[in-house]
C-alpha cells in the first residue's frame with residue numbers, strides 16, 4: 001500500500017508528461033509515447049505517461065456543461081498538467097488532422113482553466129503506417145497550438161511505416177531523430193540552476 005502511495009506521488013510530481021491522442025488497443029501512437037517516455041527516463045528524467053482512456057470525457061456540448069459542469073476527468077487531467085513543465089503529445093493522423101479525442105480533451109480542460117497549457121513546453125510527435133508518419137497532423141496541431149498562444153518546440157518527430165510488435169514496442173523509430181526530439185524536453189543547465 002505504501003508503495004502505491006509513493007508511486008502515485010512520483011507520478012504527480014513528474015516534470016514531463018507524455019500523452020497519446022489515441023485510446024485504441026494496440027495503438028502505434030501509444031507505443032511511440034511509451035518509447036519516448038523510456039528514452040527520457042533513460043536520461044534520468046521524471047516522466048508520467050497519461051492514458052486518455054483513464055480520462056474519458058463526453059463530446060463537448062454547452063448543454064452538457066450547463067447541466068453537469070466540467071467532467072471530473074477534465075479537471076483531474078488539468079490538475080495533473082499543472083505541476084508538469086513539459087507535455088509531449090503523440091497524435092495519430094485522421095484525414096490529415098490530429099484526433100478529435102485530443103481536441104475534445106483540451107477543449108474540456110480549457111473550460112476548467114483557459115490557460116491550462118500556457119505554462120508548458122509542448123513537444124509534438126506522431127506515428128502512422130503511411131510514409132508521412134502523421135506529419136500533417138503535427139502541422140495542424142502546431143497551427144492550433146499557435147492559435148491558442150501555446151509555444152511548441154521546434155523539432156517534431158513523425159514515424160512513418162510504423163508497426164507495433166507483439167511485445168507492444170514500435171518499430172521504425174530513428175534513434176538519432178528520437179534523441180534530437182527528446183533533447184528539447186531536457187532542462188538546460190541555465191534553467192536547472194535558476
Ligand SMILES: Cc1cc2nc3c(=O)[nH]c(=O)nc-3n(C[C@H](O)[C@H](O)[C@H](O)COP(=O)(O)O)c2cc1C
Pocket residue numbers: 022023024026027028029030092093094095096097127128129130131132133134
Ligand atoms: C478516420 C481515419 C482516418 C485516417 N487518416 C489517415 C491519414 O490521413 N493519414 C495517415 O497516415 N493515416 C491515416 N489513418 C490511419 C491511421 O494512421 C492508423 O489507423 C493508425 O494506426 C491510428 O493511430 P493509432 O494506432 O495510434 O490508433 C486514418 C485512420 C482513421 C481511423
